[in-house]
Amino acid sequence: MRVTTFALGPLETNCHVGDNGSQALAVDPGGDPAEVVEFLESQGLELSHILITHMHFDHIYGAAALAKATGAPVLAPAGDAYLLESELGRGGFMGFPLVDDFDWQPVTEGVYEFIGQPCHVLATPGHTPGSVSYWFPxxxxxxxxxxxxxxxxGRTDFPGGDMQTLLDSVREKIFSLPENTVIYAGHMLDTTVGAEKLHNPYFRNMHL
Structure with missing residues (x-):
């Protein structure tokens, strides 16, 4: 699977597009998805799914537009549905724009298949109660x-965040993956499981 990343929206959220053959998926369209749609068309790719890791506004800004442009269903964690009733989910927080309404289907922890690839949906709460990670082994x-x-x-000072829960999620769900697993994050650079075990200051003193 090839992964192409687009920094979208007011907080430059990483929208990751993975493709395999003629099929593609998009993770967290956090802004105007016009360049994503252009990329899909230029590469002859059909978007099969839009995957949401959590329901903060900066990760779903482009969900409605991307779904409309491609017909792809949106999958999101049901544990974060309540956020859509708050400024953190629907927008308006600190003057940011509102999020356009979109239809979505709940995704839960388990094994799925997207674009011909097995995907393990991992429950990884802490940043939000419903946060999930999508592992493609x-x-x-x-x-x-x-x-x-x-x-x-990720920060844990927003309502629903919890530092200890987040640290436990990383240790139990992410650091248990193979060390060469690439971590595609919602902001900034990608990294690997092994590199973060060694160098992430929040885990330097942990015993694995």
């Missing part, structure tokens, strides 16, 4: 949203 990568970043972690 055959492709050697995981889309972790705002759970863990290059040498950092």
């Amino acid at each position: 055959d492709a050697g990568c995981v889309f972790a949203g705002d759970l863990i970043f290059y040498r950092s972690i």
Whole structure:
């Protein structure tokens, strides 16, 4: 699976597009998806799914537009549905724009198949109660949203966030993956499981 990343929206959220053959998926369209649609068309790709790691506004801004442009269904964690009733989900927080309404289907922890690839949906709460990560073992990568970043972690000071829960999610669900697994995060650079075990300051003193 090839992964192409677009920084979208007011917080430059990483929208990761994975493709395999003629099929593609998009993770967390956080802004105007016009360049994503242009990329799909230029590559002759059909978008099969739009995957959401969590329901903060900056990860779903482009969900409605991308779904409309491609016909792809949106899958999102049901545990974050309540956020759509707050500024953190529907927008308006700190003056940011509102999120256009979109239809979505709940995704739960378990094994799925997207674009011909097995995908393990991992429950990884902490940044939000419903946060999930999408691990593609055959492709050697995981889309972790705002759970863990290059040498950092997601913030936990918003309502529903919990630092200890987030740290446990990383240790139990992410650091148990093969060390060469690429972590595609919601912001900033991608990294690997092995590199974060060694260098992430939040986990330096942990015993694996």
